[in-house]
Amino acid sequence: MDKILRVNMSDLSSTMEAVPKEWAGLGGRALTSAIVAAEVIPTCHPLGKNNKLVFAPGLLSGTAAANTGRFSCGAKSPLTGTIKESNAGGTAAQMFARLGIKAMIIEGLPKADAWYGMHVSKDGVSISEETELVGKGNFAIVEALEQRFGKKTGILSIGQAGEMRMLTANISVKDLDSKIRSHGRGGLGAVMGSKKIKFIAIDDTAAPGIKLADPEKFKDAARTFAKAVISHPATGEGLPTFGTAEMVNIVNAAGGLPTRNFTYGQFEDHEKISGETLRETIIERGGKPKHGCQSGCIIQCSQVYNDKDGNYVTSGFEYETIETLGANACIGDLDIIAKADYIMDDIGVDSIETAIAFGVAMEAGVLPFGDGAGVLKMLTDDIAAGTPLGRILGSGAGNVGKLYGITRVPVVKNQGIPAYDPRSIKGIGITYATSTMGADHTAGYAVGTNLMGVGGGVVDPLSKNGQVELSRHLQIITVMLDSIGLCLFVGFPAADIPTCVPALIDMLNARFGLELTPDWIGGLGVTTLKTERAFNTAAGFNSSHDRLPEFFEEPLLPHNAVWDFTGEEIDEFWNF
Amino acid sequence: MKITIELYATFRNGRFKDEQREYMDGITVGHVVDDLGIDRGEVGMALVNGRHASMEQVLSEGEVVALFSMLGGG
Numbered sequence: 001m002d003k004i005l006r007v008n009m010s011d012l013s014s015t016m017e018a019v020p021k022e023w024a025g026l027g028g029r030a031l032t033s034a035i036v037a038a039e040v041i042p043t044c045h046p047l048g049k050n051n052k053l054v055f056a057p058g059l060l061s062g063t064a065a066a067n068t069g070r071f072s073c074g075a076k077s078p079l080t081g082t083i084k085e086s087n088a089g090g091t092a093a094q095m096f097a098r099l100g101i102k103a104m105i106i107e108g109l110p111k112a113d114a115w116y117g118m119h120v121s122k123d124g125v126s127i128s129e130e131t132e133l134v135g136k137g138n139f140a141i142v143e144a145l146e147q148r149f150g151k152k153t154g155i156l157s158i159g160q161a162g163e164m165r166m167l168t169a170n171i172s173v174k175d176l177d178s179k180i181r182s183h184g185r186g187g188l189g190a191v192m193g194s195k196k197i198k199f200i201a202i203d204d205t206a207a208p209g210i211k212l213a214d215p216e217k218f219k220d221a222a223r224t225f226a227k228a229v230i231s232h233p234a235t236g237e238g239l240p241t242f243g244t245a246e247m248v249n250i251v252n253a254a255g256g257l258p259t260r261n262f263t264y265g266q267f268e269d270h271e272k273i274s275g276e277t278l279r280e281t282i283i284e285r286g287g288k289p290k291h292g293c294q295s296g297c298i299i300q301c302s303q304v305y306n307d308k309d310g311n312y313v314t315s316g317f318e319y320e321t322i323e324t325l326g327a328n329a330c331i332g333d334l335d336i337i338a339k340a341d342y343i344m345d346d347i348g349v350d351s352i353e354t355a356i357a358f359g360v361a362m363e364a365g366v367l368p369f370g371d372g373a374g375v376l377k378m379l380t381d382d383i384a385a386g387t388p389l390g391r392i393l394g395s396g397a398g399n400v401g402k403l404y405g406i407t408r409v410p411v412v413k414n415q416g417i418p419a420y421d422p423r424s425i426k427g428i429g430i431t432y433a434t435s436t437m438g439a440d441h442t443a444g445y446a447v448g449t450n451l452m453g454v455g456g457g458v459v460d461p462l463s464k465n466g467q468v469e470l471s472r473h474l475q476i477i478t479v480m481l482d483s484i485g486l487c488l489f490v491g492f493p494a495a496d497i498p499t500c501v502p503a504l505i506d507m508l509n510a511r512f513g514l515e516l517t518p519d520w521i522g523g524l525g526v527t528t529l530k531t532e533r534a535f536n537t538a539a540g541f542n543s544s545h546d547r548l549p550e551f552f553e554e555p556l557l558p559h560n561a562v563w564d565f566t567g568e569e570i571d572e573f574w575n576f
Numbered sequence: 577m578k579i580t581i582e583l584y585a586t587f588r589n590g591r592f593k594d595e596q597r598e599y600m601d602g603i604t605v606g607h608v609v610d611d612l613g614i615d616r617g618e619v620g621m622a623l624v625n626g627r628h629a630s631m632e633q634v635l636s637e638g639e640v641v642a643l644f645s646m647l648g649g650g
Contacts, residue, residue, distance in 0.1 A: 233620065233646030242585060246647045249584045253642040255626045271593075276585065452620050452647065458628050558626055 001027075001057070001102035007118070007125050009195045010049070010108030014125035019102050027059035029085040029482035030528045031103055032074025036083050037531045039105070042538035046078035046187075047165055047194035053106040055096065055156070058485015062097025062210045065222045065507055066229060067487040069093045069294030071173060076539070077186035079167040079353070079396055080413040080438040083535040085482065086183035087442070089293030089316075090173030091202075093485055095154040096120075098207040110196045115163075119149075121203040130198050135160065137346035137384070138172040138180055145201055146178065154202030159348025160384045162189030166394035168349040168357065168383075169193060177304075179315050181293050184350040185415065185440065187396075213513030221506035226298055228500035232493040234454070239301035239489060240290045242275030244319035247419075247447075249274045251323070254451055254461060255558045256424030258328040260369055261359040262410045262417075265424050265556045273326035273334055278303070278317070281334060286310045299489055305338045314342040320441070323419040324355035329362055329369060336372035340379060347384040349394060354383070356397040356416030364404035366393075408551045413438035413541070423552055423561040425450050425461040430471035430565070433546045434573040436532035442488050444475035448495075455495035462561055468573050476525030476576075483524060484508070526576060533574070543571050577601055577637040579608065586645040587614060599635070606631030608641055620646035 004017040026034055032054045044050035053075045060068040071093035077084035096104070099122055110116065117130040133141050141157045155174040162169040169189030170182045183189075212218045230236045238246055248270055251257045255265040271277060282289045288304035293316060304315045317338060325337045344351045358375055361367060366389070367374040382390030392403055397416040401409030410417040415438030422429025427446025435443040448454035449470055450461035459466045474491075481491055484504065493500040505516050547570065552563035582594045591612065599608070605624065609616050609631065621644040622629050635641065 238585065238620075238645070238647030242647065246585060250621060250644055250647060253582070253584070253621075253623050253626060253644070276588065452644075460628060462627065 001097055002100050003102060005101055005104040005120070005125055007104065007106045007127070008108045009106065009110045009116070009197070012110070012116070012127045014127070016124055023102070027061070027102070027483050028056055028070065028072040028485055029074070029087070029479060030524055031056045031483070032072045032085050033083060033528050033532050035103060035105060036074045036076065037535045040076050042076070042535050043540065044076060046076045046081070046191060049109045051076050051191055051194070053188065053191050053195060054103055055092070056103040057093035057097040057101070058483060060507060060511060061093040061485035063212070063218070063222070063507070063511060064296065066226045066296050066298045067294070067490055068485045069296055070482070070485045070487060071096070071183070072482060073171055073183040073188050075188055075191045077188070077438070078165070078190045079187035080415050081539060082413055082436060082438060082541060083532045084186040084188065084437060086171070086185050086188050087482055088171070088173045088181045088183045089487070090175045090181040091154050091294070092156055092173050094295065095202045095204040095207075098204045098209050100208045106195055106197070109194065115196050115198045117198055118200040119203065120200060121205070122207050133198055134163065138348050139346050141199055142174055142178050142180070145199060149201050149203065154204070155199060156202070157199040157348070158189045158192050158197075159346060160386070161347050161349045161394055162193040163198070164386050164391070164394070165190040165193045166349065166383070166391065167396045167399070168353045168394050170348050170350045172345065172348055175293055175315075176295055177315065180345045181316055182345065182350070184352060186437070189348050212511055214510040218507055218510035221503045221510055224499050225503035225507060228493045228497040228503060229298055229490060232497055234492040235299045235489050239299055242279055243289075243301050243303050243317065245273075245278045245317070245322050246275035247319040248323055248326070249276065250451055251420060251425070251447075254424060255556070255561070256421040256461065257323060258410070258419060258421050260330055261328060261363040261408055262421060262551070263408070265421050265561070266558055267327035267330075267332070269332040270327065272332045273322050273337070278305075278322070278334060282306070291315060297487065299487060301489065307335065313338040314345065317341055318351070320419040321351040321355055324352065324359065325375065328359045328419075329355065329375065331370055331372040331375065333372055336376065340375055343376065343379045347379065349383060352418050353396050353416045354393070356410060356418070357393050357400045360397045360400045360406055360409055361393060361404070363408055364400065364406050366404070409549060411439060412548060413545055415439045420447055421556055422548055423556040423563050424559055426464055426565075427459060427461065427467040427470050429548060429563060430467050430570065430573060431475065433548055433570050434471065435475065436529065436536055442478070444471045444478055445488070445491065446470050446474055448492065454492055462559055464565060464569070468569065472573055472576060475529060476522055479525035479528045480521045483528070543567065546570055546573070579603075579635055580640045581608060581612070582640060582642040584642065584644045585647055587643055603635050604631060605629050605633045605635065605641060608635070609643065614643065618645055620644045
């Protein structure tokens with residue numbers, strides 16, 4: 001990957017630049033964060049002319065290595081006001097990598113009051129005015145662009161929510177089945193909407209492709225890596241069998257399943273929304289219990305969910321969405337949640353943030369807890385339509401809470417807390433409090449170690465002991481996963497299978513002709529986290545923002561668990 | 577004494593979702609696992625009344641043992 005594409009929306013021009021030395025060893029999140037930190041004024045308005053939208057594939061994206069097709073999108077987040085990296089599967093990362101695009105930086109705002117479509121190919125970027133697809137949802141966009149550009153086209157797009165610059169707006173990525181994966185968190189769809197970009201189509205015809213420095217060594221290392229991934233019970237059996245929804249029963253049994261807007265830690269009807277039930281239902285109805293979000297995926301944690309007549313409803317049906325609508329909003333019905341998941345994909349809103357917002361809205365009396373039909377109606381008739389209520393819901397959980405005078409508002413840095421109650425799973429609470437991204441469960445997934453002993457044994461989820469060290473270790477390692485283009489679930493074999501990390505290092509060395517050693521990983525993580533934190537500090541954040549909301553002092557059944565870390569204990573996190 | 581056993585994920589295959597069973601006093605989590613024909617190494621998470629338990633933990637009347645095969649997360 002040898003070029004940086006720079007697109008200026010102020011004059012609709014674009015350039016191809018050589019990769020500066022300081023970015024050469026970076027990819028994915030490490031690269032998007034380096035670029036945002038270097039080029040975006042930390043105090044800028046996230047929807048204004050000084051914010052930039054950066055896309056970057058991972059360092060191993062485009063190679064034949066398994067599970068390396070993740071794409072990173074970075075900017076200053078309009079939801080959190082912090083630096084943001086949002087990560088997605090789909091087809092875009094591999095196409096960018098094959099085209100030799102190390103990063104695409106989109107800057108400025110158009111002068112005209114028009115919408116634009118972008119086309120990226122081996123010849124660079126072309127930008128043209130777009131009218132036909134304005135106001136359309138993402139599924140219609142995929143269909144129309146496949147007609148225009150051919151079935152193989154890659155697509156990044158925003159739905160109605162992004163056009164309206166809602167803080168829950170996401171960026172959609174076309175997957176192999178012409179369905180949708182999402183850069184979900186942090187409202188990056190609003191940044192794309194502020195720059196009046198409705199879609200980015202990608203054509204990798206005659207792309208230069210990937211040149212490996214040492215193809216034989218790469219092949220061997222890739223084989224070792226794939227074996228390690230398959231041999232871990234999480235990635236080899238659990239996830240392909242039950243998907244991420246397997247966590248419903250695990251988290252419920254541990255007493256950390258957010259229920260009724262984070263009032264309880266267990267949900268009576270947990271079986272109705274469990275991974276076990278999801279699998280049975282999918283198989284009964286002829287869907288796919290195993291499915292990959294990117295080509296080269298050997299984990300296959302995704303699924304295709306059909307209705308009772310066997311028609312497609314949604315794919316990529318994840319634990320956090322199912323839990324938050326199912327238990328936290330008390331809907332308890334997979335069919336309704338699946339329909340909601342489809343609508344949220346279509347209108348282009350973060351299914352996590354929006355689901356949490358509904359929980360707060362229910363506490364506020366906007367609609368009753370458990371009102372699944374009400375959620376579906378508000379998604380289409382309010383959020384997609386941009387009514388005042390829709391704009392409230394579409395602005396995320398924190399803002400709903402503010403506007404309705406609610407105190408039980410589960411957010412950190414204004415981003416909603418996903419699907420794990422920090423009182424009963426204290427490791428993830430530290431990640432929520434300290435992550436530069438706001439409340440982000442993937443940034444340092446302590447749940448694996450707290451509940452299932454990933455990485456060397458259980459760290460008791462109900463105790464404060466060891467949680468800060470655990471979250472720190474995981475947040476540092478996760479930067480590496482996010483920067484190589486790796487699926488987050490590679491974190492499980494990376495922690496437990498000794499051949500995994502050496503194989504990753506071997507692949508990097510064979511790809512680029514380097515001589516990295518495993519301590520490169522820690523270095524990359526530390527540097528990136530500190531870069532992100534420095535941006536946040538300059539944007540106005542300090543340690544007082546690394547805190548959980550006050551209501552987490554209330555005991556949570558069944559364990560009467562409370563969030564009892566002091567500020568000083570939390571701030572220890574940054575002692576590295 | 578009566579113990580409630582909850583089985584999850586692949587442990588349900590050929591067994592049950594939840595059942596109450598009679599056991600001798602002094603039985604451990606590990607004994608319950610063995611009794612079910614489950615390899616102890618396959619247990620991803622064992623909880624007693626919602627708290628993590630080792631195979632050596634001695635059980636008391638009325639406790640709930642939840643057993644999960646090795647899974648992952650999301």
